[in-house]
Amino acid sequence: MSTREQAREILQRLGAGDPFAPDGALEARSPIDGAVMGRLRAHAVGEVEEAVGRAHEAYLQWRTVPAPVRGRVVRELGELLREHKDDLGALVSIEAGKIVSEGLGEVQEMIDICDLAVGLSRQLHGLTIATERPGHRMMEQWHPLGVIGVISAFNFPVAVWSWNAALAFVCGDAVVWKPSEKTLLTALACQALFAEAARRAGAPADLSIVLLGDREVGEALVDDPRVPLVSATGSTRMGQQVAPRVAARLGRSLLELGGNNAAIVAPSADLDLAVRGIVFSAVGTAGQRCTSLRRIIVHESIKDDLVARLASAYETLPVGSPLEASTLVGPLIDGTAAQGFTAAIEQAQADGGTLLTGGESVPVGEGGHYVRPAIVDMPRQSDIVKTETFAPLLYVLTYRELDEALTLHNEVAQGLSSSIFTLDVREAETFVSAIGSDCGIANVNIGPSGAEIGGAFGGEKETGGGRESGSDAWRNYMRRTTNTINYSTELPLAQGVEFV
DSSP: OOHHHHHHHHHHHTTOOOSBOTTOOEEEEOTTTOOEEEEEOOOOHHHHHHHHHHHHHHHHHHTTSOHHHHHHHHHHHHHHHHHTHHHHHHHHHHHHOOOHHHHHHHHHHHHHHHHHHHHHTTOOOOOEEOOSSTTEEEEEEEEEOOEEEEEOOSSSTTHHHHHHHHHHHHHTOEEEEEOOTTOHHHHHHHHHHHHHHHHHHTOOGGGEEEOOOOHHHHHHHHHOTTOOEEEEESOHHHHHHHHHHHHHTTOEEEEEOOOOEEEEEOTTOOHHHHHHHHHHHHHGGGGOSTTOEEEEEEETTTHHHHHHHHHHHHHTOOBSOTTSTTOSBOOBSSHHHHHHHHHHHHHHHHTTOEEEEOOSBOOOSSSOBOBOOEEEEOSSOOTTTTSOOSSSEEEEEEESSHHHHHHHHHTSSEESEEEEEOSOHHHHHHHTSTTSOOSSEEEESSOSOOOOTBSOBOOEETTOSOOBSBTTGGGGGEEEEEEEEEOSSOOOOGGGOOOO
């Protein structure tokens, strides 16, 4: 069965309708074979205002519903995701090119965030604060924020929406989502599942609205003053454009942007463990994760051994259709990504690098863009090494002392995820301390890729500073008020001020 037929059948089972609209101009293509799986109608810029208005009206109803009751819609969504996990996971694989286990894993992330959000719906705690004034009580409360704008990228086409939406819904907000133009069908599938969850829970249907379109549609969403928070996932360049526009109207931004993640491999490292962690982090999702491993910083005493093991592992990696059970490396999202991969290798070689393995195109049917994951040994950390290439390209750098490794690690502009492989407790503790990794995620004896729901996800520097999906991330989607309540007959002023 073709990818087009598979996608169409899945969408019908999920209640998302026919992906071929009579006036459809947006093409949904599969990176597996380049097949057109749908032609969808793009929203006009003028429709954004109307969509935000409908979401705002839904928010005005939803904000008065008690938070534990709001949790019911997320619980229903989680149950529907469990019921349709195989179908939605397959659609992720077909549209984003992920191997089967990664497509299913992304849907599992959605289920996990729903579980977290349902529990959170009974724990939106404020503080009671000691006051210096007798007969007074001071406390903090958290209230719904409004309409949340979500802009997502192709590489996690459903999970990122759920990270934002599940928390936003229990916090009392509505969500307007502009998905990537490269992953339209998965967005329609999620919207269909949410519509059914809202029906079951008796929630307003317009709590979730999907906008399909190009950059202008996204800009209209970013500029709308009724959207107090814009959560945007994508490239650093995109974030640099979104943030000033939101700031110009004094709105909030939650940014999850680029990564240039590294792993330090120390002399004491368990190399068997390190190789397994490195290979998955570097080639999983064909190197198209924001947390993908881009740089290895290995001690000179073990470099030859580690590189030999990695090269051997790379040469046996099955590259092919992600729908085949044996495949570990699927396609790049499109031809532009493939060109960027080739160009980066050529520039690295021009900078003195040595291509150790991979880098060539792999013929897999017609229409897809498949490449052999590459390893390049670099004499120094040149500009191309400091630039994120969204493809399975791994650079190898060498160090002598840990301070040198940390300098190499931290001198890139991005600050998302990081790791160290070491059995030395001092090295491990130094790496996760204030003088170690400058990233939002710092791991020991695992790679930088593969975040888990519950821990706050996000990074520093050009990664944008956002935090999603765990810890106190829910506070992004609410506003805080401080209340002082006088239950006495006196009116003492703070700081001992007297005004008679």
